[in-house]
Amino acid sequence: MPRDQPDWIIERRRDLGERIADLRAAxxxxxxxxxxxxxxxxxxxxxxxxxxxxxxxxxxLRIAAALDKSISTLVDPPR
Structure with a gap:
């Protein structure tokens, strides 16, 4: 994957993917x-x-609907 984006965006993308995978598995x-x-x-x-x-x-939108979650639940890091 080209590194044309700042590290913080790459980190957030990974966090999002992990969150989706965890919610899907749950x-x-x-x-x-x-x-x-x-x-x-x-x-x-x-x-x-x-x-x-x-x-x-x-x-x-499709992922959030299938998980019965809001998009913000997917994209916002837990606090």
Missing amino acids: AHHTQETFCATTGISRSTLQRIEAGEADPRYGDL
């Missing part, structure tokens, strides 16, 4: 079942959860 979804529910390809979900891709807004 909801008892495999990547396969989650992808079927959201319509997001497995390769895209893998890249998002690994912090290698910036999810599109539509993807965040």
Whole structure:
């Protein structure tokens, strides 16, 4: 992945991916079942959860809906 973004953005992207993966697992979804529910390809979900891709807004909406969470729960770090 090119390092064309500041470290803090790369860190936040990784945090977001970890949070999505943790919430997905807590909801008892495999990547396969989650992808079927959201319509997001497995390769895209893998890249998002690994912090290698910036999810599109539509993807965040679908992820949040499938997890019954708000987008802010996904993107805001816990306090």
